[in-house]
Amino acid sequence: MMKQYAFGIDLGGTTAKVGLFTTSGALLEKWEVPTDTSNSGENILRNLANSIKKKAEEKDVPFDEIAGVGIGVPGPVREDRYVPTCANLGGWGDLDGSANLAALLDGLPVKTGNDANVAALGEIWMGTAKGCRSMVMVTLGTGVGGGVIVNGNVLCGARGAGGEIGHITVNPHEKAACGCGKHGCLEQYSSATGIVRCMKLLLEANSEPCVLRGREFAAKDVLDAARDGDKLALREVNNMADTLGFALAGISSTVDPEMFLLGGGVSRAGDILVDAVTAAFKKYAFSACVDTPIKIASLGNDAGIYGAVRLVVGSGD
Amino acid sequence: MMKQYAFGIDLGGTTAKVGLFTTSGALLEKWEVPTDTSNSGENILRNLANSIKKKAEEKDVPFDEIAGVGIGVPGPVREDRYVPTCANLGGWGDLDGSANLAALLDGLPVKTGNDANVAALGEIWMGTAKGCRSMVMVTLGTGVGGGVIVNGNVLCGARGAGGEIGHITVNPHEKAACGCGKHGCLEQYSSATGIVRCMKLLLEANSEPCVLRGREFAAKDVLDAARDGDKLALREVNNMADTLGFALAGISSTVDPEMFLLGGGVSRAGDILVDAVTAAFKKYAFSACVDTPIKIASLGNDAGIYGAVRLVVGSGD
Numbered sequence: 001m002m003k004q005y006a007f008g009i010d011l012g013g014t015t016a017k018v019g020l021f022t023t024s025g026a027l028l029e030k031w032e033v034p035t036d037t038s039n040s041g042e043n044i045l046r047n048l049a050n051s052i053k054k055k056a057e058e059k060d061v062p063f064d065e066i067a068g069v070g071i072g073v074p075g076p077v078r079e080d081r082y083v084p085t086c087a088n089l090g091g092w093g094d095l096d097g098s099a100n101l102a103a104l105l106d107g108l109p110v111k112t113g114n115d116a117n118v119a120a121l122g123e124i125w126m127g128t129a130k131g132c133r134s135m136v137m138v139t140l141g142t143g144v145g146g147g148v149i150v151n152g153n154v155l156c157g158a159r160g161a162g163g164e165i166g167h168i169t170v171n172p173h174e175k176a177a178c179g180c181g182k183h184g185c186l187e188q189y190s191s192a193t194g195i196v197r198c199m200k201l202l203l204e205a206n207s208e209p210c211v212l213r214g215r216e217f218a219a220k221d222v223l224d225a226a227r228d229g230d231k232l233a234l235r236e237v238n239n240m241a242d243t244l245g246f247a248l249a250g251i252s253s254t255v256d257p258e259m260f261l262l263g264g265g266v267s268r269a270g271d272i273l274v275d276a277v278t279a280a281f282k283k284y285a286f287s288a289c290v291d292t293p294i295k296i297a298s299l300g301n302d303a304g305i306y307g308a309v310r311l312v313v314g315s316g317d
Numbered sequence: 318m319m320k321q322y323a324f325g326i327d328l329g330g331t332t333a334k335v336g337l338f339t340t341s342g343a344l345l346e347k348w349e350v351p352t353d354t355s356n357s358g359e360n361i362l363r364n365l366a367n368s369i370k371k372k373a374e375e376k377d378v379p380f381d382e383i384a385g386v387g388i389g390v391p392g393p394v395r396e397d398r399y400v401p402t403c404a405n406l407g408g409w410g411d412l413d414g415s416a417n418l419a420a421l422l423d424g425l426p427v428k429t430g431n432d433a434n435v436a437a438l439g440e441i442w443m444g445t446a447k448g449c450r451s452m453v454m455v456t457l458g459t460g461v462g463g464g465v466i467v468n469g470n471v472l473c474g475a476r477g478a479g480g481e482i483g484h485i486t487v488n489p490h491e492k493a494a495c496g497c498g499k500h501g502c503l504e505q506y507s508s509a510t511g512i513v514r515c516m517k518l519l520l521e522a523n524s525e526p527c528v529l530r531g532r533e534f535a536a537k538d539v540l541d542a543a544r545d546g547d548k549l550a551l552r553e554v555n556n557m558a559d560t561l562g563f564a565l566a567g568i569s570s571t572v573d574p575e576m577f578l579l580g581g582g583v584s585r586a587g588d589i590l591v592d593a594v595t596a597a598f599k600k601y602a603f604s605a606c607v608d609t610p611i612k613i614a615s616l617g618n619d620a621g622i623y624g625a626v627r628l629v630v631g632s633g634d
Contacts, residue, residue: 076605134475148571150472155572155573156573157574158451158573158575159573159605159606159609160605161569161570161603161605161606162572162573164571164573164603164605165570165571167603168570168571169566169601172559172563182601242489246486246489249486250485250564250567250568250571251567251571252478253484253485254453254463254465254479254481254482254485254571255465255479255571255572256473256474256476256478256479256481257475258475284486286484286497286499287498287499288393288476288477292476
């Protein structure tokens with residue numbers, strides 16, 4: 001008999017999102033636990049374990065009806081083991097986090113994954129890509145994250161770098177450095193930060209009128225201005241989409257996923273982004289792949305807790 | 318009890334290479350069968366079946382000791398099914414080639430794969446990548462083929478385009494067209510044909526002395542001249558390696574394989590190629606992946622028959 005419940009955790013630098021789910025994927029309740037990054041994060045796992053125990057008691061969920069706890073962490077993960085350390089968690093790392101959290105939870109099964117990979121797993125389980133066997137998700141936020149799903153499972157990679165799509169070099173001639181130390185990473189053009197950076201360069205290099213000139217702006221403002229017909233903003237959105245479409249085309253000639261999903265804050269731009277990225281993708285993609293759909297992810301900030309549960313509930317087929 | 322024997326076929330446009338193997342991977346005998354491409358290749362499967370039956374009889378191999386027959390074909394393959402048609406086989410295609418060949422072989426298990434993918438499978442089973450769980454192989458021949466192995470299995474892709482590495486766009490500004498119709502594919506720079514094409518362009522654009530000037534040459538001549546210290550030929554080899562290293566770096570940020578293998582005729586250049594590609598790769602790769610080994614494949618023209626057997630013998634662990 002399959003157990004009835006599972007917990008999913010999306011561990012972030014400020015808070016952890018936690019969800020109580022049925023094992024068939026219904027989200028019953030979600031809440032947040034502050035992430036205590038003091039003393040290299042020594043309290044992180046204990047706080048999470050206590051919160052889960054308290055919620056189980058409150059909801060009359062018996063421990064022997066809990067299939068397990070999945071957790072997505074903001075760092076590279078090989079198979080079920082952490083690779084230390086998570087830069088955003090006060091340097092916290094854990095070479096065997098699954099076992100340590102399991103010990104705090106009376107031996108419940110625990111599985112760990114990289115947060116971007118786990119979000120992709122959530123989307124293929126219960127989001128836009130539901131029913132697909134393979135999918136590549138690109139999360140366009142402050143940085144650019146990614147998750148590659150093959151045969152229903154996360155492709156972690158030999159060094160935990162599977163799906164590190166933001167650090168594909170797309171421009172070998174770039175002079176500015178990426179946060180990773182390289183030059184010309186996708187993230188430098190397609191993240192929210194990258195869009196603002198490139199828009200500023202466009203404004204400097206051109207004297208054309210633009211509603212963004214002379215004021216502070218965010219990535220959303222660039223996308224909104226482009227949608228409202230601002231020519232220079234539209235040029236930046238097309239440049240950004242061209243770079244992203246170029247990278248996705250290369251990925252399609254390597255793993256050939258059923259579909260691509262765009263997630264993260266920048267993806268809220270919707271059609272204007274999808275249409276521009278799709279047009280660029282078709283230009284650069286191998287003939288067999290030109291019609292691969294590119295869609296917006298649907299689970300938003302909950303993708304991580306869905307995917308974390310999927311880690312422990314398994315492929316179910 | 319595991320059966321003792323298996324056959325592997327590498328179906329090419331002129332001949333099919335066929336091998337009789339033990340199921341533990343020892344090659345007992347190999348031979349060739351001419352590929353009859355007349356009448357859209359209607360005799361191809363029958364000729365192969367007859368050759369295998371004859372060999373089994375000659376070698377006293379009982380049919381109930383044959384685990385199966387694997388076959389690599391020069392066209393895209395989704396899972397175990399062909400996607401018609403194979404351009405190099407007189408337009409031959411077969412929507413269910415596995416079943417048709419099996420019927421001609423008294424119901425022996427038959428599995429089909431794309432030839433480049435199957436060669437990669439051979440190398441990870443019994444070649445340079447033996448013992449790896451993941452690997453990406455790039456075959457540098459007349460064109461550029463590829464095979465992606467994840468968790469010991471071929472990544473076919475949703476449209477049979479997994480591992481179509483030769484058609485990753487690496488230069489969005491290229492004016493010359495690739496055979497596939499796109500512009501700027503890896504194959505246009507890193508295949509034997511591409512090396513000759515780019516060397517000719519270098520000779521046209523530069524008046525420097527070069528041992529290749531004023532005569533016909535092949536890719537091997539360019540690599541030999543570079544090894545002998547010819548400056549212009551060395552520049553071409555470095556350009557070619559830079560482009561290939563750039564593409565492999567992008568692949569490593571997507572699937573993060575344990576190693577890369579270079580195969581095909583161009584790979585016979587050996588160290589001069591490996592060293593230049595490795596240097597370029599390190600420049601473009603994500604920090605976690607910079608030390609991913611890049612090596613020369615070891616099975617040569619036999620990789621295809623080894624991998625074909627692996628299709629039917631399974632992962633064995």
